Amino acid sequence: xxxxxxxxxxxxxxxxxxxxxxxxxxxxxxxxxxxxxxMWDRFYQRFGDLGRAxxxxxxLSAMLATEGIQKLQPDPARIRSEFLDGRPTYARLxxxxxxxxxxxxxxxxxxxxxxxxxxxxxxxxxxxxxxRMIHMIRDPRVRGDSERETTRRxxxxxxxxxxxxxxxxxxxERNREVFPDRYRVVRYEQLASRPQQTVREVxxxxxxxxxxxxTDAIRSVTFDSQGGTGGxxxxxxxxxxxxxxAHAGRELLAFDYPMPGPTSRGNGSAPLADRRLDRAxxxxxxxxxxxxxxxxxxxxx
Numbered sequence: 001x002x003x004x005x006x007x008x009x010x011x012x013x014x015x016x017x018x019x020x021x022x023x024x025x026x027x028x029x030x031x032x033x034x035x036x037x038x039m040w041d042r043f044y045q046r047f048g049d050l051g052r053a054x055x056x057x058x059x060l061s062a063m064l065a066t067e068g069i070q071k072l073q074p075d076p077a078r079i080r081s082e083f084l085d086g087r088p089t090y091a092r093l094x095x096x097x098x099x100x101x102x103x104x105x106x107x108x109x110x111x112x113x114x115x116x117x118x119x120x121x122x123x124x125x126x127x128x129x130x131x132r133m134i135h136m137i138r139d140p141r142v143r144g145d146s147e148r149e150t151t152r153r154x155x156x157x158x159x160x161x162x163x164x165x166x167x168x169x170x171x172x173e174r175n176r177e178v179f180p181d182r183y184r185v186v187r188y189e190q191l192a193s194r195p196q197q198t199v200r201e202v203x204x205x206x207x208x209x210x211x212x213x214x215t216d217a218i219r220s221v222t223f224d225s226q227g228g229t230g231g232x233x234x235x236x237x238x239x240x241x242x243x244x245x246a247h248a249g250r251e252l253l254a255f256d257y258p259m260p261g262p263t264s265r266g267n268g269s270a271p272l273a274d275r276r277l278d279r280a281x282x283x284x285x286x287x288x289x290x291x292x293x294x295x296x297x298x299x300x301x
Contacts, residue, residue, distance in 0.1 A: 005207060006128040007098065008033070008111030011118040012136030013168050017188040020221040021136065022113040024199050027217035028208060032102035035113040036068035039094040040120045051088035056080075059093070072101040091127030109208075118171040125179055132206050133179070135172045138188035139257050140165040141244050159278030162244055163285035169251040187255065192223040243278060 008025065010018050010033075019035070026033035047059040063069050064076060079096045086092060098110040117124075118135050125131055140162060176183045184205045191198045195218045203210045245252065245259060252259060 005109055006130030008206060009117050009124060009133045010113040011116060011133060013164060014115060016136040016138040017191045018113050018136050021191060023221050024214050024217040027213045028211060030107055031109050031111060032105050032107040033111045033113060037112055038068060040114060040117060044090050050093060069097060072097055074100060118175055121175045125182060133183050134202060135185045136188060137172055137185055137255060140248060141241050156277040156281035158240055158243060159281030160285050162247055163282040166248055166251060173254060243275060
C-alpha cells in the first residue's frame with residue numbers, strides 16, 4: 001500500500017449495493033477487497049490492552065477461529081512478530097491481516113466490506129488518516145426481492161428496519177460533514193442505473209484509475225428488479241410508505257429521495273395494531289442500538 005493511499009471501507013445496510021461495489025473494486029489490479037471478516041464489530045476493543053501478551057493471545061485466537069478471517073490465509077507467526085514491533089493497537093492488528101492478504105494476491109492496496117462500518121468512522125480515520133470510506137444507502141421504501149420474502153410476514157419488521165435505516169442515514173450525514181474529503185455516500189439507485197459513471201466517480205474519490213477489468217466486473221453483477229428506478233417499489237403498500245415517510249421524511253430528502261405530495265400521504269390499509277407494533281419496534285431498536293442518535297454521535301467525540 002502506497003503511503004498516500006490508505007485502506008478502503010465499504011459500509012451501509014444489507015441490500016444497499018455493498019457487494020456489487022466490492023466486486024467491481026476488487027477487479028482493479030491494485031485493490032484487494034475482502035468481506036465478512038467482521039474485525040471491527042466483533043473484535044475492536046473487546047480484549048483489553050493488546051500490549052499485554054495474554055490479551056493479544058485471546059484476541060488472535062478468536063480472530064483466527066473466524067471463517068471470514070481464515071479465508072485471508074493468515075500467517076499467525078508473521079502477524080504476531082510484526083505486531084510486536086509496533087504500537088499494540090487493534091487497528092494495526094487488523095491491518096496486518098489485510099496487508100498480508102493483499103500482498104499474497106499481488107495487490108498494493110487493501111479494503112474491506114462491512115455492514116454498518118460507518119459506526120467506526122472515528123477510530124478508523126484516527127488510525128488510518130488516508131483511508132477512504134464509501135457508505136452505500138438505499139431508499140428504505142424499496143425492499144430487495146429476497147428481503148421482501150423474509151420480512152413481509154414479520155409484524156414489527158417495518159419499524160425495526162426503519163430505525164436501522166435512520167441510524168445509518170444519521171451516521172452518513174454526520175460522517176460526511178466531519179470527514180468531507182474521506183467519506184463518500186453513494187446511493188444504490190445511482191449505482192444500479194449508472195454503474196460505469198458511478199464507479200468512475202468512486203475511483204476518482206479513491207484516487208485510482210478506472211480500468212477495463214472494472215467494466216467486465218460491472219457486466220457480471222446484477223441488481224434486483226427495483227434497483228434502477230429510484231421510485232416507489234410496487235411491492236411496498238401505501239401504509240408502509242406512509243410510515244417510513246412519517247418517520248424518515250427529513251432524511252429521505254437529505255439524500256435526494258422523492259417524497260409524495262401531502263394529498264397522497266396517509267396511513268394506507270395497514271391495521272392500526274401493526275403500526276403501533278412498528279413504532280414499538282423502532283423504540284426497541286434504538287434502545288438495543290446503543291441509545292439515542294445524539295448519544296451515538298457524542299460517543300466518538
